Amino acid sequence: xxxxxxxxxxxxxxxxxxxxxxxxxxxxxxxxxxxxxxxxxxxxxxxxxxxxxxxxxxxxxxxxxxxxxxxxxxxxxxxxxxxxxxxxxxxxxxxxxxxxxxxxxxxxxxxxxxxxxxxxxxxxxxxxxxxxxxxxxxxxxxxxxxxxxxxxxxxxxxxxxxxxxxxxxxxxxxxxxxxxxxxxxxxxxxxxxxxxxxxxxxxxxxxxxxxxxxxxxxxxxxxxxxxxxxxxxxxxxxxxxxxxxxxxxxxxxxxxxxxxxxxxxxxxxxxxxxxxxxxxxxxxxxxxxxxxxxxxxxxxxxxxxxxxxxxxxxxxxxxxxxxxxxxxxxxxxxxxxxxxxxxxxxxxxxxxxxxxxxxxxxxxxxxxxxxxxxxxxxxxxxxxxxxxxxxxxxxxxxxxxxxxxxxxxxxxxxxxxxxxxxxxxxxxxxxxxxxxxxxxxxxxxxxxxxxxxxxxxxxxxxxxxxxxxxxxxxxxxxxxxxxxxxxxxxxxxxxxxxxxxxxxxxxxxxxxxxxxxxxxxxxxxxxxxxxxxxxxxxxxxxx
Amino acid sequence: xxxxxxxxxxxxxxxxxxxxxxxxxxxxxxxxxxxxxxxxxxxxxxxxxxxxxxxxxxxxxxxxxxxxxxxxxxxxxxxxxxxxxxxxxxxxxxxxxxxxxxxxxxxxxxxxxxxxxxxxxxxxxxxxxxxxxxxxxxxxxxxxxxxxxxxxxxxxxxxxxxxxxxxxxxxxxxxxxxxxxxxxxxxxxxxxxxxxxxxxxxxxxxxxxxxxxxxxxxxxxxxxxxxxxxxxxxxxxxxxxxxxxxxxxxxxxxxxxxxxx
Numbered sequence: 001x002x003x004x005x006x007x008x009x010x011x012x013x014x015x016x017x018x019x020x021x022x023x024x025x026x027x028x029x030x031x032x033x034x035x036x037x038x039x040x041x042x043x044x045x046x047x048x049x050x051x052x053x054x055x056x057x058x059x060x061x062x063x064x065x066x067x068x069x070x071x072x073x074x075x076x077x078x079x080x081x082x083x084x085x086x087x088x089x090x091x092x093x094x095x096x097x098x099x100x101x102x103x104x105x106x107x108x109x110x111x112x113x114x115x116x117x118x119x120x121x122x123x124x125x126x127x128x129x130x131x132x133x134x135x136x137x138x139x140x141x142x143x144x145x146x147x148x149x150x151x152x153x154x155x156x157x158x159x160x161x162x163x164x165x166x167x168x169x170x171x172x173x174x175x176x177x178x179x180x181x182x183x184x185x186x187x188x189x190x191x192x193x194x195x196x197x198x199x200x201x202x203x204x205x206x207x208x209x210x211x212x213x214x215x216x217x218x219x220x221x222x223x224x225x226x227x228x229x230x231x232x233x234x235x236x237x238x239x240x241x242x243x244x245x246x247x248x249x250x251x252x253x254x255x256x257x258x259x260x261x262x263x264x265x266x267x268x269x270x271x272x273x274x275x276x277x278x279x280x281x282x283x284x285x286x287x288x289x290x291x292x293x294x295x296x297x298x299x300x301x302x303x304x305x306x307x308x309x310x311x312x313x314x315x316x317x318x319x320x321x322x323x324x325x326x327x328x329x330x331x332x333x334x335x336x337x338x339x340x341x342x343x344x345x346x347x348x349x350x351x352x353x354x355x356x357x358x359x360x361x362x363x364x365x366x367x368x369x370x371x372x373x374x375x376x377x378x379x380x381x382x383x384x385x386x387x388x389x390x391x392x393x394x395x396x397x398x399x400x401x402x403x404x405x406x407x408x409x410x411x412x413x414x415x416x417x418x419x420x421x422x423x424x425x426x427x428x429x430x431x432x433x434x435x436x437x438x439x440x441x442x443x444x445x446x447x448x449x450x451x452x453x454x455x456x457x458x459x460x461x462x463x464x465x466x467x468x469x470x471x472x473x474x475x476x477x478x479x480x481x482x483x484x485x486x487x488x489x490x491x492x493x494x495x496x497x498x499x500x501x502x503x504x505x506x507x508x509x510x511x512x513x514x515x516x517x518x519x520x521x522x523x524x525x526x527x528x529x530x531x532x533x534x535x536x537x538x539x540x541x542x543x
Numbered sequence: 544x545x546x547x548x549x550x551x552x553x554x555x556x557x558x559x560x561x562x563x564x565x566x567x568x569x570x571x572x573x574x575x576x577x578x579x580x581x582x583x584x585x586x587x588x589x590x591x592x593x594x595x596x597x598x599x600x601x602x603x604x605x606x607x608x609x610x611x612x613x614x615x616x617x618x619x620x621x622x623x624x625x626x627x628x629x630x631x632x633x634x635x636x637x638x639x640x641x642x643x644x645x646x647x648x649x650x651x652x653x654x655x656x657x658x659x660x661x662x663x664x665x666x667x668x669x670x671x672x673x674x675x676x677x678x679x680x681x682x683x684x685x686x687x688x689x690x691x692x693x694x695x696x697x698x699x700x701x702x703x704x705x706x707x708x709x710x711x712x713x714x715x716x717x718x719x720x721x722x723x724x725x726x727x728x729x730x731x732x733x734x735x736x737x738x739x740x741x742x743x744x745x746x747x748x749x750x751x752x753x754x755x756x757x758x759x760x761x762x763x764x765x766x767x768x769x770x771x772x773x774x775x776x777x778x779x780x781x782x783x784x785x786x787x788x789x790x791x792x793x794x795x796x797x798x799x800x801x802x803x804x
Contacts, residue, residue: 258563275598280574281567288566499546500555506548510563517567521597529600 001484002077006084007392012094013070014385014392017063018468020101021378024058025464027051029457032417036450037438045434049114052432054105056117059374061136062101064223067381068177069093069143071226072170074388076147078485079164079233080154086146093142096135104132112540116432118216119184119192121208124536127196130188137181147174162497165249166233166487172253173225175508176218179515180261183214195536202533206273207526213264214519221260221289223373227380228252231300231333234387236488238329241307246490248299250501255292258510259285262518269356273532274522279353281518286351293344297337304333306491328403332383335411336376342415343371346422361432364425367418374460375414379407382467391485395477399470406470409463416456420449617680617776619671621750626666629703637704640697643689653711657758662708664752669702671750672776680776710756723800725793733788738797741781750778759802766794 002010031051034042042048076084084090106128107113113125151163151171163171191208194200232249236242243249265282268274308319324330346368349355359365389397397403424446429436438447500506526532548556579592619625641652644661648654652662661669675681677690677698690698722739724730729737740746742754754762768774769786777783789797 258559273598275596277571277575277579277593277596278598280578280596281570284566284570284574498555499548500553503548506556506559509549510559514563514567525598 001482002074002391003083005087006073006077007394009084009087009090009094010070010074010388011392013066013073014388016094016098016101017066017070018385018471020058020062020066022464022468024055024063025461027055028059029454029461031055032450032454032457035434035436036454037447038451038454041435046111046114048434049116050108050111053108053114053116057104057108057133058101060117060219060223061133062097064226064373064377064381065136065140066097067384068173068222068226069097069140071229071384071388072143072147072174074392075166075170075229076150078391079166079487080150082150082154082157084146085150085153089142090146093139093146095139096142097139100132100135100137100139102132103135104129106132107540110540114539118212119187119208121187121192121203121205122534122537123539124192124195124203125539127193130192130196134185134188137185140181141178144174144178147171162494162502164487165243165246166229168250168502169225169229169232169253171504172257172507173222173229175504176225176257176260176511177222179508179511180215180218180222183211183216183264187211187215201536203536204526204533206271206532207523209268209271210265210274210519210522210526213267214261214515215264216267217264217286218261220369220373221256224377225253225256226384227336227377228256228296230380230384230387231296231336233487234384235300235329235333236303236307237486238387239304239307239324239327239333241303241305241310241488243488243490244299244302244306245492246494247497247501248295252292252295252299254501254507255295256289257504257507258514259289259292261511262514263289265518265522266351266353266356269353270360273526276353278518278522283351283353285514285518287348290344290348293340297340300333300337303488304330326400326404328386328400328407329383331404331407331411332379335407336379336383339371339375339379339411339414342418343368343376346371359425361430362425363421363429363431366431367421367425370418370421371414375411375418379410379414382407382410385467385471389471389474390480391482393474393477394479394482395474396480397470397474398477399473402466402470402473406463406466409459409466413456413459413463416459417453418456420452420456424449615680616778616780617671617675618678619674619750621667621671621778623749625749626670626699626702629666629707633700633703634707635704636697637700637702640693640701641704644701647685651711652705652708654758657760659752659757659761660710661705663710664705665747665749666699666702666706667749668752669705670698673698673701675776681774723796725789725797726800729785730788735785735788738785742801754801755804757801759798762801763794763798766798770794 031048033039034048073084073090076082104113107126108129110126113129115123115125115129119130147170151167154167155163187208191203191211195203232243232246232252236244263282263286265274265279266286269279269283304323305319307324308322311319311322311324313319313322346364350359350365350368386397386403425431427446429446436443436446436450438444438450546553551557575593575596576589579596580589583592644652647656647658648661649656652660652664654660672681673690673693674695676683676686677693679687693701725735726738729735729740738754741748741751744753744755765774766786766789769777769782770789772783772787775783786794
């Protein structure tokens with residue numbers, strides 16, 4: 001059971017996360033609407049890019065980081081059954097992050113940093129934007145340290161005992177984030193900041209992009225961790241089943257740790273500063289990172305089947321009918337897997353060096369990462385919030401029908417939003433465009449797809465409103481006496497665990513070693529190469 | 544749980560490290576050796592293919608050029624007023640010196656012999672080439688001894704003399720729509736600028752020759768030299784960057800087009 005001050009801590013993280021999410025959601029729909037043929041062109045592309053920057057920064061840096069942090073703090077108390085060590089530091093990290101959000105968003109709102117959340121050097125925005133992002137990341141590093149310390153405290157008190165799977169996975173996410181956020185941190189501190197402060201007027205854009213790619217792919221796996229933790233440790237319990245294999249879970253999280261980092265150059269397939277051999281190497285390891293996802297799909301589907309059979313389902317598919325479809329967690333995991341399936345299929349196209357040429361920088365890519373993150377991952381964030389809320393508020397969540405409607409709307413809305421993006425991407429519509437002239441006969445056939453996406457976005461906004469309503473109503477419900485919080489039980493209790501599957505040293509060593517192997521040469525070569533800087537392009541001022 | 548993780552006796556450690564190394568080795572073999580070797584264009588060693596796959600930038604300049612000259616394409620400072628005003632004395636002195644040129648470049652600078660026409664060419668263009676022949680930035684076994692003993696003033700006067708001569712051809716018409724696309728628009732996707740943006744008679748860019756009516760073989764040889772990097776006296780690699788991307792067929796077409804004008 002969570003202590004009272006931990007509840008406040010977790011709730012603070014979740015509420016700021018969901019507030020940022022909702023504002024960014026509204027911005028996203030606004031972007032879709034003004035870009036569609038439904039209204040006249042707003043006339044000023046700056047406003048559009050300002051909105052894209054805020055949308056991406058809030059959705060990419062603030063929302064998932066806070067969810068992972070809040071969930072992580074809850075996991076410490078719920079799975080280790082010990083009070084959280086370092087609560088003051090946790091609040092410090094939270095407020096540092098909060099201050100970072102304000103410092104970063106002020107110049108964005110003022111139109112001084114419309115560089116999009118991926119920074120895009122040689123574009124250079126106001127220094128406060130980058131400072132804010134660094135504060136957000138530094139705040140999350142406090143969390144990483146606390147997770148590690150809390151596990152150490154527990155291990156000292158429980159020598160030789162297997163670390164509970166939720167905490168093990170939580171730590172995998174934390175270490176992954178610590179290592180992968182280093183790339184963007186180096187890019188900001190050493191390449192962008194000197195220019196943003198005016199000490200330099202040129203920037204090595206190629207090297208900056210390589211450093212950002214260090215962060216850019218594994219950050220998605222950091223976003224994904226809470227969702228995967230929910231798959232393994234919440235879903236089977238919530239639907240009345242058993243986890244098919246806990247060892248498989250550990251292996252999946254270990255594989256994420258090792259493989260999700262040294263593959264980021266697949267984001268630079270069309271960048272000339274990286275050699276084709278390096279790109280091929282990263283493509284191969286990108287293929288490897290689909291392994292833990294496939295393991296997870298198998299294990300979780302097996303766990304769900306156990307639930308269906310325990311409820312009396314028989315035959316090859318009969319168990320599906322018997323699943324508790326009224327249960328929000330059941331709906332969420334089913335929707336998440338479908339969205340992950342489509343998103344993953346698109347991802348396998350993107351990771352191919354050759355096929356990527358066809359879709360690079362088109363709306364296809366926007367569709368892909370919305371399916372994966374905004375679809376498969378965020379829908380599990382909703383489910384996590386629904387599952388934890390009673391334990392955070394001490395009150396029952398009453399609006400079951402509203403939860404189901406919310407999840408259905410999110411699922412359908414995400415499909416209606418992203419499928420036309422894929423189609424129009426293949427037709428060649430570039431991403432990050434503020435304006436399309438649909439009266440041009442070559443663009444006219446694309447107009448209808450943009451309208452469809454706008455409608456999908458509208459469904460998502462309605463779903464977002466329902467989500468906040470459910471949580472708010474949760475605060476106002478009757479106080480209840482809570483049963484003890486439980487994570488999923490495996491079918492077979494784990495026996496004696498090899499040390500390697502109960503600790504991180506080996507996997508961290510492999511993660512770092514593989515990063516050096518895959519990134520060492522391109523980074524070293526670009527640093528050594530002379531005359532690779534280009535004039536910086538300041539953004540903002542007078543549009 | 545007393546087993547050591549970083550030990551050769553730990554089967555999980557050895558198996559996972561070995562598996563990673565095998566994957567990395569096979570991927571590297573395919574990505575750095577097999578594919579670049581299979582996609583290789585032209586001659587080049589296996590090591591060149593590996594370097595290109597790793598992204599190590601290749602020398603763009605011809606390796607046979609001496610170091611200092613490989614870095615600086617010319618030692619002439621080109622500007623719009625590099626020549627100053629021309630005087631009759633200069634033209635007269637240049638005419639006297641030009642007697643040495645008549646053997647190849649024609650009695651008054653219109654060549655009957657497959658060498659470039661000098662009459663009516665921009666003075667800045669002629670002067671820069673003379674300086675480059677003298678300094679060796681544009682290697683030529685014939686021209687180098689011819690200019691070896693010329694002073695800077697001699698070269699300026701020669702340039703002014705030939706610039707003052709009239710070419711024995713009618714002034715060409717402005718670029719018509721039938722001209723090759725490369726001349727009119729270039730090829731932006733290959734980073735080739737339009738030829739006519741510099742080489743039109745009316746553009747008058749400093750140190751930029753008029754190509755109309757030049758000998759076809761001469762034009763082809765120069766484009767090929769820029770293409771291969773053996774001629775490298777173009778400032779900022781303007782010509783090498785453009786010609787590097789041209790196919791042999793395009794070089795032929797361009798040479799024929801300008802020769803026919």
